[in-house]
Structure formats: structure tokens, C-alpha cells
Amino acid sequence: MSENNVSLKVENVTKRYGDFTAVENLSFEIRAGRVFGFLGPNGAGKTTTIRMIVGITIPDEGKIRLFGSKITPQIRDRIGYLPEERGLYKKMKVQDQLRYFAALKGVSQKEADKRIDFWLDRMKLSEWKLKKTTDLSKGMSQKLQFISTMLHNPELLILDEPFSGLDPVNVEFMKEVIAEIKSQDKTIIFSTHLMETAEKLCDDILLINKSQKVLSGSLREIKASYGKNVISVRCEGGEEVLNDETLITNIIEHADEKELFLTEDADSQVVLKRLIGSGAKVTKFEMIEPSLNDIFIDNVKEK
Amino acid sequence: MQKFLAVLKREYKKVVFTWAFLITTFLMPLIASVFVIVPMFIFSIEGDKTRIAIADKAGSISKRLQENLSPKRISEKARKAAKEQLTDLNASQEEKMKRNAEQLGGNFEFVPYNAETKSIEQIKKELNAQISEKKLDAYIIIPKDISAKDARFEYYSRKAGDFVINSTLQDALNEAVRSQRLADADISEEKLKELSRKVAFDVKPLTETGEIKEEGGSFWMAFIVAMLIYIVLAVYGQAIMSAIVEEKETRISEVLFSSAKPFELMMGKLVGVGLAGLTQLAIWIASVLILLSFGFVSAIMSGAEITLPKITASMVIYFFIFFLLGYFIYATIYALIGSMVTNMQEGGQFAFPPIMLLLIGLYFCFAVVRDPNSTFAFWVSIAPFFAPIVMPVRILSEIPPFWQIALAIIINLVAIIGLTWVASRVYRVGMLMYGKRATIPEVWKWIRQS
Numbered sequence: 009m010s011e012n013n014v015s016l017k018v019e020n021v022t023k024r025y026g027d028f029t030a031v032e033n034l035s036f037e038i039r040a041g042r043v044f045g046f047l048g049p050n051g052a053g054k055t056t057t058i059r060m061i062v063g064i065t066i067p068d069e070g071k072i073r074l075f076g077s078k079i080t081p082q083i084r085d086r087i088g089y090l091p092e093e094r095g096l097y098k099k100m101k102v103q104d105q106l107r108y109f110a111a112l113k114g115v116s117q118k119e120a121d122k123r124i125d126f127w128l129d130r131m132k133l134s135e136w137k138l139k140k141t142t143d144l145s146k147g148m149s150q151k152l153q154f155i156s157t158m159l160h161n162p163e164l165l166i167l168d169e170p171f172s173g174l175d176p177v178n179v180e181f182m183k184e185v186i187a188e189i190k191s192q193d194k195t196i197i198f199s200t201h202l203m204e205t206a207e208k209l210c211d212d213i214l215l216i217n218k219s220q221k222v223l224s225g226s227l228r229e230i231k232a233s234y235g236k237n238v239i240s241v242r243c244e245g246g247e248e249v250l251n252d253e254t255l256i257t258n259i260i261e262h263a264d265e266k267e268l269f270l271t272e273d274a275d276s277q278v279v280l281k282r283l284i285g286s287g288a289k290v291t292k293f294e295m296i297e298p299s300l301n302d303i304f305i306d307n308v309k310e311k
Numbered sequence: 312m313q314k315f316l317a318v319l320k321r322e323y324k325k326v327v328f329t330w331a332f333l334i335t336t337f338l339m340p341l342i343a344s345v346f347v348i349v350p351m352f353i354f355s356i357e358g359d360k361t362r363i364a365i366a367d368k369a370g371s372i373s374k375r376l377q378e379n380l381s382p383k384r385i386s387e388k389a390r391k392a393a394k395e396q397l398t399d400l401n402a403s404q405e406e407k408m409k410r411n412a413e414q415l416g417g418n419f420e421f422v423p424y425n426a427e428t429k430s431i432e433q434i435k436k437e438l439n440a441q442i443s444e445k446k447l448d449a450y451i452i453i454p455k456d457i458s459a460k461d462a463r464f465e466y467y468s469r470k471a472g473d474f475v476i477n478s479t480l481q482d483a484l485n486e487a488v489r490s491q492r493l494a495d496a497d498i499s500e501e502k503l504k505e506l507s508r509k510v511a512f513d514v515k516p517l518t519e520t521g522e523i524k525e526e527g528g529s530f531w532m533a534f535i536v537a538m539l540i541y542i543v544l545a546v547y548g549q550a551i552m553s554a555i556v557e558e559k560e561t562r563i564s565e566v567l568f569s570s571a572k573p574f575e576l577m578m579g580k581l582v583g584v585g586l587a588g589l590t591q592l593a594i595w596i597a598s599v600l601i602l603l604s605f606g607f608v609s610a611i612m613s614g615a616e617i618t619l620p621k622i623t624a625s626m627v628i629y630f631f632i633f634f635l636l637g638y639f640i641y642a643t644i645y646a647l648i649g650s651m652v653t654n655m656q657e658g659g660q661f662a663f664p665p666i667m668l669l670l671i672g673l674y675f676c677f678a679v680v681r682d683p684n685s686t687f688a689f690w691v692s693i694a695p696f697f698a699p700i701v702m703p704v705r706i707l708s709e710i711p712p713f714w715q716i717a718l719a720i721i722i723n724l725v726a727i728i729g730l731t732w733v734a735s736r737v738y739r740v741g742m743l744m745y746g747k748r749a750t751i752p753e754v755w756k757w758i759r760q761s
Contacts, residue, residue: 064569084570
């Protein structure tokens with residue numbers, strides 16, 4: 009992986025608050041143009057890590073490099089950050105509010121006005137442009153805040169729980185928008201504890217728990233590495249194969265199919281061959297990929 | 312710098328473009344001008360005259376009473392009474408009094424009536440008849456023996472509720488009767504006046520070098536200025552605190568801190584709100600100056616003697632300098648408190664100490680005005696926290712040596728730098744601490760750590 013392919017590089021970062029270690033010796037890389045799932049239970053250290061990336065706090069140890077350089081004010085203007093704790097000025101008008109956040113990111117007012125119109129239209133909020141923020145519903149203000157993170161056209165977008173508080177229709181709408189942004193070669197860090205959403209959106213994931221890295225890599229590879237030992241089968245007959253303890257350790261019976269847990273060195277192809285050989289009628293034979301949720305729970309529980 | 316300006320612009324607009332600001336800024340001078348202009352109009356309106364008949368059975372009172380009620384006499388009397396209370400009348404007071412007197416005196420129209428031979432019943436009957444014919448508004452019956460102990464002076468009036476007329480009449484009658492009694496006892500009024508004259512007690516203020524100082528109404532100016540500074544500092548300090556608490560409570564600070572340096576954010580806020588305060592003060596002071604000139608112009612036109620309060624350009628400049636010093640001291644303290652607390656209620660409790668400091672400063676002003684050159688006045692007028700209120704008062708009462716003013720400015724600048732240093736440290740940690748109020752030991756740690 010070449011250096012300019014990497015948007016963000018976190019190296020051996022540790023952050024302590026008094027006796028409490030929020031992040032311990034964390035290292036990872038995010039490749040440009042990918043959606044990176046930053047996963048972990050509440051209190052794992054996600055927000056602390058993100059705060060260090062956006063330069064709100066400084067790591068006690070280790071270093072963070074953004075677009076191949078140290079974090080400087082100029083570099084920070086290339087990040088869009090949607091924090092988990094949403095906040096807008098309640099009494100400000102929608103347009104003024106967006107202008108202000110754009111100005112804080114160094115966008116000229118002329119350019120900002122153009123982008124504000126574009127994004128209000130895209131997020132279906134145009135008619136609210138001159139209204140006060142208090143008049144907006146919760147979902148609308150969330151979309152407004154999302155716009156505020158996009159106005160300076162960031163190359164790296166950090167979304168901390170972007171769907172919380174949105175209704176299902178708006179969640180789908182936001183996913184569409186995020187997919188669109190991804191297609192423009194932007195890097196997206198997507199922090200969540202909702203595995204189902206992460207599973208659908210992310211290319212790569214990093215799972216942290218209790219301040220430490222648990223798992224990282226491409227989502228497909230991780231799932232593949234976890235999925236090789238479980239098979240979903242629907243068949244009639246073949247009991248002697250299923251009862252062979254050298255092949256199968258455990259069976260969970262569902263209504264009309266079975267989940268087979270294979271032994272360490274059993275090969276699924278051998279199981280299929282033996283089943284057919286025994287004269288069983290096989291109507292379904294499928295390798296099961298564990299859901300991200302299972303992997304998450306599995307990893308978090310162990311610790 | 313660009314981001315600092317963005318913050319400054321927003322904060323300034325946020326304060327200035329609100330109804331509350333526009334109303335207080337422009338309505339206050341308007342209300343004040345109403346208080347100056349409306350009385351002028353009212354005093355120029357002539358009321359209906361009270362037609363009064365004097366049924367003088369003694370025969371000697373009527374002439375004296377009419378004389379006492381003449382505009383000239385009333386005005387002279389009012390002036391004398393005021394001189395006894397105040398050492399120095401200012402122009403507008405004098406002007407007002409003169410108008411008052413003219414109006415009062417011009418308010419009586421005497422209807423001739425000869426009562427000497429008539430009985431009281433007859434007088435009442437005849438005059439009541441005149442009143443019912445609307446030829447008369449009131450009459451007064453003066454008994455034959457004015458010196459008798461049970462002598463009663465009866466006043467009948469359709470306008471008996473007009474207490475101003477009643478008391479004017481009573482005073483004039485008292486005096487007329489007294490003069491008559493003196494005349495009866497062979498004591499001339501001039502003699503009595505000469506004997507009962509008050510001593511002339513003339514206060515001449517001295518400067519430190521022993522020269523007689525010209526005094527120009529600066530005493531009350533000093534108090535107004537002290538109050539003005541106190542109110543503006545308290546109001547804008549609280550405004551800073553609530554703005555900071557809002558950002559903390561709504562978590563806007565999280566986004567802000569990812570976009571700009573905490574120091575830029577804090578200073579942008581302080582300077583922006585400060586400029587808004589300066590705008591308001593400038594408008595107020597300009598309108599006060601305009602009002603004063605209007606008031607005095609009208610006074611000059613009516614020929615009154617003028618003593619303008621001596622306000623020099625340097626006084627105005629010092630006023631703004633010390634206002635700014637005070638603003639930055641107290642705004643920084645409020646910013647510090649705002650970033651420590653979690654909501655406005657908590658902020659309200661913690662707002663007490665700076666208000667206390669301001670109040671103490673205000674009370675010191677009383678002592679300083681009484682003796683602007685005392686050692687005490689020197690120390691409190693250069694002390695941090697107090698100087699921004701006390702020094703302008705001292706400058707107005709009696710301008711201190713320049714080195715003292717300079718010393719006060721330097722000491723308070725140093726205080727501001729120190730406070731800003733502390734506040735910015737607390738701000739950048741405190742703004743990201745949610746849900747829990749920071750304790751003093753914690754805050755102390757933040758200050759030392761970063």
C-alpha cells in the first residue's frame with residue numbers, strides 16, 4: 009500500500025485521562041475512497057479516537073497522520089466531522105447557521121451560498137432556508153447538521169452514529185446520500201455500534217473494545233475467516249453422516265433445516281460428498297457467513 | 312485570523328440584531344428624551360384660569376394676597392426655597408422652576424367682590440349663585456378679626472381637588488396674614504426678614520495645590536457613569552456566560568473545536584460581544600450629548616444662566632478605555648464560569664462572585680466621590696477588578712495625576728492577560744466535559760497541565 013493511497017494513519021496511539029486509559033496502543037490505516045467501519049460497544053474509546061483524529065485532543069503517545077502529514081489547521085479543514093452529540097444554534101436561521109459553519113472551515117461566503125443551496129435541495133430542506141432552527145423536526149435538524157459537515161467539500165468524512173434518531177425512510181435516504189459521496193472517491197469513517205448498518209455500508213472495519221483493537225481488516229475477509237465452519241443444510245436421510253463426531257461437533261435443528269458446526273479439520277466438501285454418497289436427498293447446502301453482529305458479540309464477550 | 316473574524320462577526324450580529332438590543336439601545340435615549348421634551352411642552356400649555364373672589368371682611372388682606380400670588384413673587388419664593396436646599400441650582404432646574412411659577416401665578420384671575428358689610432351667610436349665598444352661573448370657580452372668606460385664635464379662613468372651590476392651587480393659595484394667604492399681623496404689631500416686614508436671614512454657607516472645593524476648583528455638576532455625573540458601567544458589565548458578562556453554556560449544553564463546541572482553535576473561538580466571542588457592548592454605549596453616550604445640548608439650547612433661549620458639566624474629550628476616551636478593561640476582566644471571568652458549569656441554572660449560582668466584585672466596586676465609588684484624593688481612593692482606583700468602575704468616577708470627580716491612570720491601565724491589562732490565560736485553558740477542557748460540573752481541584756489541574 010503506497011503512502012498516498014492512505015488517508016489516515018494511526019500509529020501506536022494512547023490516550024489517558026488520569027488513571028483511566030481511554031485508548032491504548034491503537035494502530036490502523038484507512039485507505040482512500042473506502043468506507044471504514046469503526047465499531048465497538050459504548051465506552052470502547054471510539055469517540056476519544058475520533059477526537060484525536062479531528063484534532064480536538066492530542067494523543068499522549070503515538071502519532072496520527074492525515075493525508076500523509078501532521079494534523080495542522082489546514083489539514084483539519086479537509087475533514088468533515090459529524091459528532092455523535094448533535095448541536096446547532098437553536099435561534100439561528102438555517103442559512104445563517106450553515107454560512108457560519110462554512111466560514112469556520114474557511115469557505116468564502118459566495119462559494120458557501122452555492123453549496124448551501126445545493127445541499128438544502130439535495131436534502132429536501134430548501135423551504136426551510138430562512139426558518140429558525142428551532143422550527144425544524146429532529147430528523148430535519150440532523151440532516152441540517154449533516155449538510156454543515158459537507159459544505160467545505162471534505163475529503164475525509166467522519167460520521168459518528170449518523171442514523172440515530174432518524175426514521176426508517178430517512179435512514180434509507182441518508183444511506184443513499186452516503187453511497188453517493190462514496191462514489192465521489194471520498195473516504196468515510198463510519199462509527200457505530202449498529203452492526204447491521206455497518207455490514208451493509210463498510211468495506212473495511214476496525215473493532216475496538218475496552219480501549220484496544222480487537223479485529224481489523226476488510227469486511228469480506230473477516231467474515232470469510234469466521235464463516236468456514238458452519239453449514240446450513242436441508243436434507244432427508246444421511247443420519248449416520250450427521251452423527252459422525254469426527255466431522256460434526258454440534259447440530260442446531262430449525263423447522264426444516266439444520267445448522268451443522270464442523271470440527272476444526274473437517275472439509276465441507278467431504279461432508280457434502282458423504283451426504284450424497286449415503287443416499288440422502290440434499291435440497292440445500294450452504295456455507296454460512298456469520299453476521300457482523302455475531303462476530304462483534306463473540307469478540308466483545310470473550311474479553 | 313479568518314476564523315476568529317467569523318466567530319467575531321457571528322457573536323456581534325447575534326447580540327446586535329435582536330429586538331432586545333435594538334429596543335434597549337434606541338428606546339432608552341428616546342424615553343430619556345421624552346422625559347426632557349415632554350415637560351417642556353407641558354409647561355408651555357396654559358391651564359384654565361381659576362376665577363377666584365376674595366371676600367375680605369378684614370379689608371386689609373385682599374391686596375396683599377393678590378400681590379403674593381403674582382408670578383413674580385411666586386417665582387422669587389420658589390427660588391429662595393430651592394437655594395436653601397441646594398447650594399447650586401443647575402440651569403435646567405432653575406428653568407423649570409421659573410416656568411412652574413409663571414404658570415401657577417398666571418393661573419389666578421381675581422373677581423372683585425366687596426364683602427366688608429355683608430354677613431357670612433349673605434356672602435356665601437351671593438357667591439354660590441355666581442358659581443352656579445359659571446362666572447366664578449372659587450372664593451375665599453377672610454374673617455374680620457384675622458388675629459383671633461379661632462379665626463377661620465374658608466375656601467370654597469369647584470376645583471378643590473387641585474392640590475397645587477390649594478397649597479399655593481394657602482402659602483400666599485399665610486404670608487399675607489402674617490404680614491398684616493406684623494404691620495398691626497408695628498414691626499416692618501423688612502426688619503423681620505433681615506433678622507431671620509439664614510447665614511450664607513458657601514462650599515468652595517480646593518484642589519491638591521490649594522487652588523479653588525471649578526465645579527460643574529460632575530458629582531451626579533460620576534454616579535450615573537458608575538451605574539452605567541456596572542449595569543453594562545453585568546449584562547454583557549452574563550451574555551457571554553449564557554452563550555458559552557449554550558454551546559456546551561448543545562454540544563456545538565464539539566464541532567467548533569474540530570474547526571478552529573479554542574483560543575480563537577473564545578477570543579472571537581469575547582471581542583464580538585464586547586464590540587456589541589461598545590456599540591450600545593457609543594449610541595447612548597452620543598444621544599446623551601445630543602440631549603444635553605438640546606436641553607441647554609432651550610435653556611439659553613429662555614435666558615437662564617448656564618453651568619455646563621465639564622466633560623472633556625479625554626474623559627470620554629478614559630471612559631471607553633476603562634469600560635473595555637472592565638469588560639475584558641469580567642467577560643473572561645464569566646467565560647471561565649460558563650465553561651465549568653453544565654447548564655444556566657448552575658451558571659446563575661456561580662455568577663454571584665463576579666457580581667459581588669462589581670457591587671463592591673460600585674460601593675467604593677461613594678467613598679471615592681467624597682474624597683477623590685485619599686489613599687483609599689488611590690488604591691481602589693488602581694486595583695484590578697475595581698479600577699474599571701472606580702477610576703472613571705475618580706476622573707470625573709477630580710482628575711488624578713496621569714501616572715495613576717496609566718498605572719491602573721497597566722495593572723488591569725496584566726490582570727486581563729492572566730485571566731485570559733487561565734480561562735482559555737479551562738475553556739478548552741471544560742467545553743468538552745459533559746454532564747458533570749467541574750470541581751475547583753479539577754480546574755486547577757487543567758490550568759497546570761496544559
